[in-house]
Amino acid sequence: MKHALAPALLALGLLGTAATAEPFRLVVTHLEPPVVPNSVMDLAVELGYFAREGVDVELVRVQQTPSAVAALQAGEGDMANIGVDALLQLTATDSADLVAVTSPNKSLPFLIAAKSDITDPAQLPGHSFGVGRLGSLDHSLSTKVLAAAGVDMETLDILALGQPPVRAQALAAGHVDATTMSIGVWLSLPDKTGLSVLVGQDAYYAAAPVVNKVNVVPRQVLDTRRADVEAVVRALVTLSRDFSNDPAAWAAAMAPYGGDLSPEQLQELATSFAGTWSVNGGMNADELRYTQDWIYATADFATTPKVTLDQWADFSIVDAVLAQLGVDETGDRPAR
Template sequence: MIYALRSTLRVMALAVAVVTPSLALAEPFRLILTHIEPPLVPNSVMDLAEELGYFEREGVDVELIRVQQTPSALAALQAGAGEMANVSVDALLHLVAQGGNDFKAVASPNKSLPFLIAAKAEYPTPVDLNGRSFGVGRVGSLDHSLSMNVLAQHDVDVSSLEILTLGQPSVRAQALAAGQVDATTMSIGVWLSLPDREGLTVVIDQEQYYEAAPVVNKVNVVPESVLDERRDDVIAVVRALVRISRDFAENPSAWAEAMDPLVPGIGREQLDTLARSFEGSWSVNGGMSRDELAYTQDWIYQTPDFADVAPVDLAAWTDFTVIDAVLAGMGTDETADRPTR
C-alpha cells in the first residue's frame, strides 16, 4: 500500500513536470513496470535499484511507472509515456510479428520464471504423476505449455494427465493444499506463502524446471529512438541492474533486508529462504544469452497461441550492444548467466 502510494505520487510528479519547465529539464528516464509492488522474485531488482540509489549512482534519474500488465506497458511505451518497459517475451514477439514497431530487448533482470512443480506427498517423483490430475492456468497458457515440456523431459506421459483449468498460481496452490488436484505449477514465492505445506512435496524444483526449459520470461525493451537519443542513459540503467543483481547474488541476505520493509506481510525468515532459493537466478550478466533467447523464441512459436503468427528473426527484437557495452566496463561474471553470443 505504501509502495503503491509512493508510485502514485511519482506519477503525479511526472504530470506536473509536463507543465513546469524547471522540472521538465530533468528529463527523467521512465521505466515501466507491470507490477504494482516489488515482487518476491529477482525482478524486484528494478524496484530496489531505485529504492537503494543504484540508478542515482550511475548518474541517471529513473522514475518507475506502474501498470497492470504487459499490453498496458507496451501501449504506454508506444505512446511515449516511458523510455523502457519490462514486458513478456511472448507479447513482444506478437507485436514484432505484426510489424510497425521498433522495440528492442536490451536486458532481462529476471529471465527465468521461478517455477516449481508441487504435488501431494504421495507422489514424490515426476513419474508418480502419470495418470494424475494437474492444475494449470488455462490450456495453452505459459504454465501449461512449459510444464508439459518439463514433465515430458522427466519421463512423464503428459497425455495421461487430467488437465484442470484453475486460474492464477495462488488459486492452484490452494486447490493443491485442499486436495482438489494432484499436482500443479507455482512460483517459489507462492509455495513458501502456503500457510500449511504438510502433505505436499516439491517434485521438480525451480533449478530443475529452468534447466529443462530455459525460457526467458520477461525482457526490458526500449524503442530504437531511445537507443539513438539516450543511449548513455539506457546503458546506465542496465549497468545499475547488473550491479545490484551481482550484489544480491554475492549476498542474498541483502535482498531480504531490502525487501523486508516493502513487503510487511512476509516474514524475514521467509524472505531469507526465498533469497537463498534464487541462487543462480540473478541476471549477473544482464540476462541476454543469445542461445536462451533463441530457445525461447523457438519454444514460444511451438505453443498454440502462435500457431498462426508470422515468424520473426531474433535480430528483429533484440539488441546486444547495450549489455556488451556494460560488460566491457564491468567484466563478465563467470558464476552464472553466461552471455552467449
Template sequence: MTLTLPARGILSALTGLALLTTAVSAEPFRMIVTDLEAPLVPNSVMDLALNLGYFEAEGVEVELVRVQQTPSALAALQADEGEMANIAVDALLQLVAAGNSDLRAVVSPNKSLPFLIAGKDEIATAADLGGHSFGVGRVGSLDHSLSMKVLAEQGVDTDTLEVVTLGQPNVRAQALAAGQIDATTISIGVWMSLPDPEGLHVLVSQDDYYEAAPVVNKVNIVTSETLENRREDVEGVVRALVRISRDFAADPEKWVEGMATARPDVPREDLEALAEAFTQSWSVNGGLSREELEYTADWIYEGEDFQNVTRVETAEWVDFSVLDTILAELGTDEAMDAPTR
C-alpha cells in the first residue's frame, strides 16, 4: 500500500507518540536508600539485587538514589525524586499521624537492627547482669530502651543495673574492652571490629535479641500514586528482593561473593563471619509480619517522642497486598520470617 503525504505525516506522528509513551513507561524505578555504599547488613540486598541482575530479571530498571538518613530519604520521596524509599518505622508513623495518608510500607528487606549484647567473660549469662554496669548511648536512646526490654526478657531486674551513658557504639565497645563497663549493646559489625575481644563474649546474640524484642526498624515505602500507577514495577522490585533474600539464606556464600565485589575494602573473612551471623536474618517472606509490626508500633508509642502523637492503625501505614501477591506466586518459606496477617 502506498501512503499519501498526509497519511505518512499522520503515521509519523502516531509512531512518535507511541515511542514517547514507551519512553515514559520505561522510566527507571528510583529506590531511595540511606547508605552511601552497600551496607554490611542484610539491607545490602537492595544494592546486590541491582548489581547481580535480580531487578533486571523481573523486568524493572532500578536506579538507587543515595542519601544520608531517613529525613533526607523522606524529603527526596516527597520531592518526587524517587518511587520507593527505605526509611525508619518511627518516622513513617509520625508522618501518617500528622495526616500524610498516602504512604504505605510494602516490604522490609532488613527489618531488624543487628544488635547484640556483649559482656565480660566473668558474667556467664545475660541473666547474671543484675547489679552490673551497662553502657548505653544515652538514657532513652534506641539501644537503651530496647536493651532494657531484652534484658527484662532474660530475667534481669533492670532497676539494679548501673546505666552508664557513653555515646556511640564504638565508644561503648572500647569502654567494654578496657574494662570500664561490664556489658553493652553494639552491632555485630562493631563487635567484629574489636581488635582483641579476649576476656569478652556475646551474652545475647542478634537473633535472640530480635526474638526478645521484635521491633521492625526499617521498611520500604511507596506513595498511593506509585502503587496505583506503577504497581507492576513495585511488585517486580519486591519479588526481586524476596528472591535474592531466599538465595542468600540458602547459600550465604552468594552474599559473600556479591559483597566482595561491592565492598572490596572489607576482608573476605569478615564477610564470611557476617554471612554466618545473618543466617536467620534474611527477609525470605518480605519482612512484614502483622504481629511484629503491631509490636513495633506499641513499643514506639511508649517512647517520649510519641506521648502526644495520635495512634494510627496498621492499615493506615502498611499495604500487605503487594507482598501477598508475591507470596501467592512463590510460596511461603517456612524456615523463618513468618508473614503473619
C-alpha cells in the first residue's frame, strides 16, 4: 500500500509546487516592443530566452515611470524599467527601497540632424535649433553635446517645438535649421532631401553619457528571489549579445512592431545600434556617476538631498552573470 501511494503523493507534490510557483513580473513602460534596444525585454519573452533560463516572466505593461513605481510599491511587480531621475528622487526621499541591477537600454538613440549646408557644429551659432521645451531632456543633453563641440547653446535661436516627430517635420519643412531626434524618427522621415546627420548617435552619447533608464528591484525581491533576478538579467544579456552579433535577427523579430518602417529601414536601424547593446548588463559605474551628477545639476534637483551610487545601484547581479558568461569586449564597458 505504501508503495502504491508513493507515486500519487509525488505527483501531488509536483502539482503543488507548480501551482504555488509565482511568475516573475517585469514592469515595462511601453505597450508594445519599442524600436530601440529596450525591446529585448519583450523579445526575451517571445523568443524563449527567459524560459531557457528557467524563469517564468510575465510582462506588466504601464505607460510611465510613476505607474511602474506604483506597481512595485503595491506588490504588483518584481522588477521595473524606470527613469534614473525617478530612482534618484525616490532614493533621496526614502520613498522606496529600490536598487538598479541592470540597464537593457541605457542610452537614448539621439542624434542631431540639420540642413545639409550645415556640415559642422561650429556653423550652428546664429541658426535656429528645435527642442521639446526649454529645459527638456533633449535640450539639456544637446547643450552638453554642443558644448563638447565648442558651441554655446546660447548663441543659437532656440525654438520649443514639442515631440521629436514634430521637430523632425519642422526641420524637413525648413522651419528650423537643426534639431535633436532619435535614430528611429530620422529613419522614418519620408523625404530627407536637403538634410543630413550633423552629430551621430555614437558621438552624441560619447559627449553626454547619460543613462536614461534602469531595471530596478525592491531590496526584498533581491533578497528573496535573487536566483530569478539573476536569471532575468542573464537572459537579457544573452539576447543583447545575440542581437549585437546578428542585427538582422533583431530586425526580423521586430517586423510585426515596426509600424511604418520598412524591412530595409528596420535593418538599417538594427545596424545603427552597433555598440549600444547592453552586452555586459549596462551597469558602468562611471556612466552612472556621470548621470547622477548631471541630474543633480538640473533645476528639478536643486533642493533634492544628495545620494551616493551605492544607495541606488547594486552591481552584484550583473557581476555574477558576467562571471558565468564572461565579458563581451565589443562594447558596454562594465567599469566599476
